[in-house]
Amino acid sequence: MAICFGRVLLIIIILKFAPECTSFQNKFYRSKSKALTAYNRTLTTLSKIGCSVECARDRSCRSASYRETTRECMLSDLPSFVIDLYGHDDLFLEVFGTTEWTLVYRGIPRIGSNPATAWLTGESVTSDPACQQLGNTSCNKHFRHSIASDWSSLNIEQVKIAFYKGSLEQNITFDGRNSTISNWFSQSRILSSTWPGVRANASFNRFKTIDGTRVFVVSPSHSTVGCHDDLHFAAVIATSGWCAYDRPSAYPQIYFATGEHAGKPETMTGMDIADGFAIFIK
Numbered sequence: 678m679a680i681c682f683g684r685v686l687l688i689i690i691i692l693k694f695a696p697e698c699t700s701f702q703n704k705f706y707r708s709k710s711k712a713l714t715a716y717n718r719t720l721t722t723l724s725k726i727g728c729s730v731e732c733a734r735d736r737s738c739r740s741a742s743y744r745e746t747t748r749e750c751m752l753s754d755l756p757s758f759v760i761d762l763y764g765h766d767d768l769f770l771e772v773f774g775t776t777e778w779t780l781v782y783r784g785i786p787r788i789g790s791n792p793a794t795a796w797l798t799g800e801s802v803t804s805d806p807a808c809q810q811l812g813n814t815s816c817n818k819h820f821r822h823s824i825a826s827d828w829s830s831l832n833i834e835q836v837k838i839a840f841y842k843g844s845l846e847q848n849i850t851f852d853g854r855n856s857t858i859s860n861w862f863s864q865s866r867i868l869s870s871t872w873p874g875v876r877a878n879a880s881f882n883r884f885k886t887i888d889g890t891r892v893f894v895v896s897p898s899h900s901t902v903g904c905h906d907d908l909h910f911a912a913v914i915a916t917s918g919w920c921a922y923d924r925p926s927a928y929p930q931i932y933f934a935t936g937e938h939a940g941k942p943e944t945m946t947g948m949d950i951a952d953g954f955a956i957f958i959k
């Protein structure tokens with residue numbers, strides 16, 4: 678009887694905690710040996726998991742810090758990337774950030790301004806939050822969040838670039854630690870992508886923020902015999918170039934591969950024109 682009860686209890690415990698564990702893993706990334714220097718609330722929890730559960734429960738919590746020695750759980754309403762961190766060597770500290778992404782850039786097609794220059798320099802952009810909304814089709818400037826200018830002082834963990842058409846999203850996630858506004862978009866920093874061929878160990882012909890008249894270019898290494906065979910996962914045409922696909926009726930034109938493989942923009946094989954693209958950080 679006691680053994681049976683024990684088993685039932687064990688099953689209940691497993692059922693109770695398994696979903697919480699899964700959502701915990703998806704909701705947070707962790708940065709060891711660091712602590713937030715500013716926070717809004719402090720609680721006492723038995724473990725760092727308990728602390729992150731408290732943050733997950735609290736609608737306004739965007740990041741948390743747990744100090745194992747005192748069991749203090751510090752919750753902050755701000756994402757960890759805008760708060761200074763300290764405690765490089767203290768193994769008893771950990772920072773949790775919620776995996777919510779903050780949109781810092783939105784590139785808009787056919788508005789006549791170079792999206793790479795806009796991103797890198799902040800030239801002729803808007804920081805109007807209305808244009809941060811992906812669905813807003815009435816913006817005539819690229820959106821750039823004002824914190825993008827402080828890139829190197831933000832504690833960025835990851836950067837994501839996403840290309841959209843209707844409900845289709847293709848994306849690449851990069852390691853953003855110690856990056857600059859111009860070097861996060863690089864092959865060696867790739868963590869994951871919806872395109873199976875876009876991996877840190879894959880080979881690329883081009884993986885560049887600016888490649889002549891094309892920007893945010895992700896092009897695999899296949900031999901490119903003329904424009905017809907040019908293969909791209911993504912390529913944003915900023916100004917007029919060599920191939921027919923480099924000369925759309927309005928700039929920028931955002932090409933992206935809609936399936937698992939790279940596509941050919943010259944013949945629009947496996948390729949489509951995106952409604953927009955965006956850069957996110959967390």
Ligand SMILES: *[C@@H]1O[C@H](CO)[C@@H](O)[C@H](O)[C@H]1NC(C)=O
Nearest residue numbers: 714715716717753754755760
């Ligand atoms: C939370 O703390 C931050 C600074 O750490 C502060 O800017 C913000 O106003 C606080 N939020 C509330 C609701 O008190």
Ligand SMILES: *[C@@H]1O[C@H](CO)[C@@H](O)[C@H](O)[C@H]1NC(C)=O
Nearest residue numbers: 805807808810813814815816
């Ligand atoms: C879209 O952005 C424009 C320009 O800032 C703004 O005036 C408008 O209210 C926004 N529309 C929506 C639906 O958010």
Ligand SMILES: *[C@@H]1O[C@H](CO)[C@@H](O)[C@H](O)[C@H]1NC(C)=O
Nearest residue numbers: 837845846847848849850871
């Ligand atoms: C990338 O896009 C897919 C949809 O195609 C989505 O399920 C996934 O969550 C996105 N990745 C990130 C890191 O947001």
Ligand SMILES: *[C@@H]1O[C@H](CO)[C@@H](O)[C@H](O)[C@H]1NC(C)=O
Nearest residue numbers: 765833834852853854855856
């Ligand atoms: C980032 O740079 C700091 C200071 O140079 C260094 O201590 C840290 O290990 C670096 N982190 C990564 C992930 O490269």
Ligand SMILES: *[C@@H]1O[C@H](CO)[C@@H](O)[C@H](O)[C@H]1NC(C)=O
Nearest residue numbers: 868874875876877878879880
């Ligand atoms: C790249 O790494 C992945 C594992 O992350 C592995 O499955 C794949 O075979 C590797 N590809 C190459 C070309 O080395």
